[in-house]
Amino acid sequence: MEQRSGRQERSKELELPVSETMKAEEEVQNNEEEDEEPKAKDQKLTSVFGVADLKNRAIGLYNVGLSCCLNSVLQVFFMNLHFTAILRRIIVPAHPAQKRISVPYQMLLLLEMMQRGKQKAVYPSDLVCCLSAYKVKLFVQHDAAQLFLTLWNLLKKQMKKPELVEELRDLYTICVQQHLACQKCYSETKRNSSMLTLPLPVLDSNSHILKTLEDCLRYFFDPEELTDHNMCFCEQCGKKTPFLQSMKLVHLPQTLTIHLKRFCFEQSAYIHKLSHYLPFPQELDVSAVLTENQCQADDSEKAAWKYELFGVVAHSGSTSYGHYCAYIRSLTERKWYCFNDSEVRQVSWDDVKCTYGHSKLHWGQTAYLLFYMKKRPQ
Numbered sequence: 001m002e003q004r005s006g007r008q009e010r011s012k013e014l015e016l017p018v019s020e021t022m023k024a025e026e027e028v029q030n031n032e033e034e035d036e037e038p039k040a041k042d043q044k045l046t047s048v049f050g051v052a053d054l055k056n057r058a059i060g061l062y063n064v065g066l067s068c069c070l071n072s073v074l075q076v077f078f079m080n081l082h083f084t085a086i087l088r089r090i091i092v093p094a095h096p097a098q099k100r101i102s103v104p105y106q107m108l109l110l111l112e113m114m115q116r117g118k119q120k121a122v123y124p125s126d127l128v129c130c131l132s133a134y135k136v137k138l139f140v141q142h143d144a145a146q147l148f149l150t151l152w153n154l155l156k157k158q159m160k161k162p163e164l165v166e167e168l169r170d171l172y173t174i175c176v177q178q179h180l181a182c183q184k185c186y187s188e189t190k191r192n193s194s195m196l197t198l199p200l201p202v203l204d205s206n207s208h209i210l211k212t213l214e215d216c217l218r219y220f221f222d223p224e225e226l227t228d229h230n231m232c233f234c235e236q237c238g239k240k241t242p243f244l245q246s247m248k249l250v251h252l253p254q255t256l257t258i259h260l261k262r263f264c265f266e267q268s269a270y271i272h273k274l275s276h277y278l279p280f281p282q283e284l285d286v287s288a289v290l291t292e293n294q295c296q297a298d299d300s301e302k303a304a305w306k307y308e309l310f311g312v313v314a315h316s317g318s319t320s321y322g323h324y325c326a327y328i329r330s331l332t333e334r335k336w337y338c339f340n341d342s343e344v345r346q347v348s349w350d351d352v353k354c355t356y357g358h359s360k361l362h363w364g365q366t367a368y369l370l371f372y373m374k375k376r377p378q
């Protein structure tokens with residue numbers, strides 16, 4: 001009942017999910033003893049890779065063993081100039097064996113291949129091979145939201161420079177404050193936490209469809225009463241009491257990632273997809289969407305919550321057999337492209353809107369991840 005109890009689940013997703021990635025990493029940790037690179041090498045890399053970004057040439061990625069999900073997520077990373085500016089400054093591992101298993105390095109190599117190549121698409125084979133060391137397998141239908149988190153955590157773990165890790169965190173991390181208030185004695189506890197994506201339910205607690213992205217956002221930050229079997233133990237009252245649980249938005253990053261929870265888990269472990277119509281805007285002012293009570297931020301922070309849509313990772317097909325592609329608006333050209341594995345074509349905003357979904361087209365394309373980019377201050 002994932003969608004139905006969407007809000008109860010919030011707390012579970014608050015911490016940056018690392019578990020699977022971390023486990024995989026422990027296994028390769030022995031190989032990971034990288035030395036600080038000599039500076040000369042570092043600089044050489046900058047001169048090789050620091051050419052320019054995709055230079056208005058959008059390059060495709062060949063599908064190697066059901067890698068459409070990875071390809072879509074990678075394109076969203078690569079088209080983000082703020083991200084590539086960080087990636088370019090990584091320390092290059094010293095030894096070939098270390099290079100093979102370094103996700104940041106393999107991503108940088110791939111980006112460089114995409115920029116340098118004259119061909120319309122390149123093979124992400126070395127990166128795919130590298131990721132297999134971290135249990136990101138080929139020929140498996142991945143969940144784009146999970147894969148995004150996995151990649152991000154691997155990048156963060158393997159970028160050796162603390163300042164780059166800090167920049168990566170700043171670029172993507174959403175800060176929230178969780179409030180838990182006893183409804184008998186009104187004592188309240190607060191806890192700050194961070195998330196990489198906002199996992200928005202697309203149905204409310206009565207399984208009614210939320211009509212717009214803005215409705216999903218408001219619903220996500222709505223307080224929730226914990227009563228009956230959901231009651232919590234209150235230390236003041238010395239017993240289980242009803243609580244009011246709420247989450248307030250504290251800070252939004254440069255790149256805001258929204259995960260529309262369209263995959264619905266029924267009790268039978270059968271997952272089905274919610275493909276109904278759910279529009280999202282090209283321009284999003286989060287401070288205008290949320291109420292005063294749903295925020296814990298000053299005016300200058302809230303003034304910076306103005307976003308433009310930058311990317312959409314869309315899923316088509318069923319949960320067991322599907323396909324991903326990415327719609328991305330070039331930050332330099334400001335034109336939309338559809339990245340469908342090796343095929344890249346320029347598209348219109350109307351084409352992007354086709355990912356709003358349709359309740360009668362269960363196999364149709366639906367937006368699954370949304371990436372918003374903070375606007376420059378006016």
Ligand code: ZN
Binds near residue numbers: 183238
């Ligand atoms: Zn109490």
